[in-house]
Amino acid sequence: MGETWNKKEREKKKRKEKQDKLEKKQERKDNAKDGKSLDEMMAYVDENGNLSATPPDPRKKIRVNVEDIEIGVPKYVPPTEAELIRKGKVTFFNGAKGFGFIKDLASQESIFVHVNSLSESISENDMVTFEVEMGHKGPNAVKVRLSK
Numbered sequence: 001m002g003e004t005w006n007k008k009e010r011e012k013k014k015r016k017e018k019q020d021k022l023e024k025k026q027e028r029k030d031n032a033k034d035g036k037s038l039d040e041m042m043a044y045v046d047e048n049g050n051l052s053a054t055p056p057d058p059r060k061k062i063r064v065n066v067e068d069i070e071i072g073v074p075k076y077v078p079p080t081e082a083e084l085i086r087k088g089k090v091t092f093f094n095g096a097k098g099f100g101f102i103k104d105l106a107s108q109e110s111i112f113v114h115v116n117s118l119s120e121s122i123s124e125n126d127m128v129t130f131e132v133e134m135g136h137k138g139p140n141a142v143k144v145r146l147s148k
Contacts, residue, residue, distance in 0.1 A: 087147060090126045102128060102141050113141040120146055 046052045047060060086104055088111070093100030098115035100122075111132060117140065122128060127147040132139045 084131050085129055086132060087127065087129055088141075090122050090124050090128060093122055093124055095121075095123075100124075102130060102144070104132075109139070111139050111141045112137070113144055117142045118144050122146065 042053075042055075044052045044055050046056060086106060088102040088104045090113075091101050091103045091110065093113070095115070100113050101110045102113050103110055111130075112135070113130070117130075122144065128144050129147050130141040130144040133142050134140070
C-alpha cells in the first residue's frame with residue numbers, strides 16, 4: 001500500500017515550515033546591521049531623560065558641586081516663630097457648643113478651633129492669629145487671638 005493522504009499533508013507542512021525558517025534566516029542575514037561604527041551605536045540621554053541619537057549640547061551643561069548633593073532626608077530645621085503664627089478669618093463659630101472653623105488666609109485651608117484654645121472670645125468674620133497643631137482628626141488651631 002502507498003502513503004496515506006494525512007501523512008503526505010504532514011510531510012508537506014514540515015517542508016513548508018522548514019522553507020519558511022530558511023527564508024527568515026536569510027532575511028535576517030541580509031538585513032543585519034553588522035559593521036556599524038562606534039558613533040552609530042552610541043545612544044545619548046537628553047536633558048529630559050530621553051534616549052537620543054544626537055549628542056547633548058555642551059552649552060546646556062550644568063555644573064553641580066558634589067557638596068550640594070544631599071542623599072537621604074534633609075536635616076530637620078525647626079520652624080521660626082514667624083512661620084508658626086498664621087492669620088485667618090473665623091468662618092463659623094458656635095459659642096454654645098464651643099467650636100468653630102478658621103479659614104487660613106495663606107493656604108485657604110479650613111482649620112478646626114475649640115473654645116479651650118481661645119485666649120479671648122471670638123465671633124464669625126473676626127480676623128485672628130493662631131498656631132496649628134495636628135490633632136487626631138486633623139489640624140487644630142491653638143493660641144487663637146484677635147488680630148489688631
